[in-house]
Amino acid sequence: MASGNDIQHGARRQKLVADILLVLFEGKFAPGQRLRLEHLAEQFEVSVTPVREALVELAGIGVVELQPNRGAVLRSFGPRQVEEICQVRRILECEAVRSVCGRIAPFELELLESQFAELDTAKRNKRWSQKTREQDSQLHELIAERCGSERLAYEIGRYKILFRTLRDARHMRRSSRDNYAEMNENAEHLAIVRAMSAGDPEKAAAAMAYHIETSVQALIADLFDPQEIAADRRESFLTRQAVSS
Amino acid sequence: MASGNDIQHGARRQKLVADILLVLFEGKFAPGQRLRLEHLAEQFEVSVTPVREALVELAGIGVVELQPNRGAVLRSFGPRQVEEICQVRRILECEAVRSVCGRIAPFELELLESQFAELDTAKRNKRWSQKTREQDSQLHELIAERCGSERLAYEIGRYKILFRTLRDARHMRRSSRDNYAEMNENAEHLAIVRAMSAGDPEKAAAAMAYHIETSVQALIADLFDPQEIAADRRESFLTRQAVSS
DNA sequence: TCGCCCCCGATTGTATAAAATTCAGTCTGT
DNA sequence: ACAGACTGAATTTTATACAATCGGGGGCGA
Secondary structure, eight states: OOSOOOSOTTOHHHHHHHHHHHHHHTTOSOTTOEEOHHHHHHHHTSOHHHHHHHHHHHHHTTSEEEETTTEEEEOOOSHHHHHHHHHHHHHHHHHHHHHHTTSSOHHHHHHHHHHHHHHHHSOOSHHHHHHHHHHHHHHHHHHHHHSSOHHHHHHHHHHHHHHHHHHHHHHHHTOSOOOGGGOOHHHHHHHHHHHHHTTOHHHHHHHHHHHHHHHHHHHHHHHSOHHHHHHHHHHHHHHSOOSOO | OOSOOOSOTTOHHHHHHHHHHHHHHTTOSOTTOEEOHHHHHHHHTSOHHHHHHHHHHHHHTTSEEEETTTEEEEOOOSHHHHHHHHHHHHHHHHHHHHHHTTSSOHHHHHHHHHHHHHHHHSOOSHHHHHHHHHHHHHHHHHHHHHSSOHHHHHHHHHHHHHHHHHHHHHHHHTOSOOOGGGOOHHHHHHHHHHHHHTTOHHHHHHHHHHHHHHHHHHHHHHHSOHHHHHHHHHHHHHHSOOSOO
């Protein structure tokens, strides 16, 4: 209680979840490490009750494992896990974009299309980068909201916090040079919107899948060291390999 | 504290989640109703601490909504919601069965195939029904475990509790006649296994999709009254309809 | 009738204690 | 020396009491 609590009453748990998640994704804890309640409570200057609830929520999104009477242990986190997160996101959003075809008014689609087309040919600077990110969020949220399935939208939203935090952790890492050559995201968005306009669910899903898969590798490359990635890939080769070679 | 606590220390929250979920799925609470902490604590004979955590977990699986400073309110639950749950399950498990092709040893597949084939032509009685359910669980779990993605397996497992509880609620409703003519589940299982044997991911996914979609309608028919279903369908027509008719 | 304010109930967070469980180290009997 | 039981500290889990805060509803006045 030293400094004034700047956060709202009733939002402690959510803030804790975000804070702990960021710390975890920055790699400050080792996989398999136990997260002690009082330790976390002290570190984030709250009592243990909201910490426990935050851990329950973190266990719900599969970041920690809650072992009965033994507390929370951190699940492993590496390139492989980021890939898996993106895999689930791809599955969910592809289905959403399939469902959303025919559910968005043509004039909205035209508006989106012109926005993305304009941004695709605009000059690439910091402002462009920010604008691109904003429109990316808007497109994904629109698709989730209008897909017709409340639960599917919920599940997509559940992954948003994972994604946001990954993006934040990424920015911490590569605060250095912003090479806007990163990718032509807007062209990918455009492909999605045009497929929706054409009312072609499979084409839209394919465009969405491509869009998400493309971003994964860049994300991993920024988040981890090359040696980490190589080590992970070796491990993947051993554990993920098919039995019938 | 009247009777001795028969449940283990450290498993209160999980039991609470299951218990509350069952009560909710039995329709004993109205959608939008607030779930008061002390009320639940008294009803299930525990203190409020584990109840709070259970509500966080229930919010994590999208059954209740946690409104800041206002507590938990029950989300709506009807045929539509059951369909959406099954939709997500289908998405997840179809992807899993796609990935699992080529990851299961041929001898295991042969064993499964013979088991399902045998069960498909066996006499249908109570024993048959139980055996069929067991093998259903085994098949789905095998696919989730071996799909190569720890997170995908986790998400599938997360939906298992929803499914189990739905099945339990179903049994409460139609404790009357067991008409084993319900369906030829084993034939559907057989189709999945054979597609895996053939190493055809898309065929396997299609078989899985068919298997899950088939079970949905029977589940809904048993869980709700015809008038409820009709009312829900009317509502769906209004809210889910595409904009471009 | 409409808007404002205050009060009440409920949730949220804090603090503390007791009970249960894990785990590591020690002790004992053979 | 070693296997197995025992002990005790550390930690989680549950219970309980209490302060702080938020939201809604009722009363009050214009």
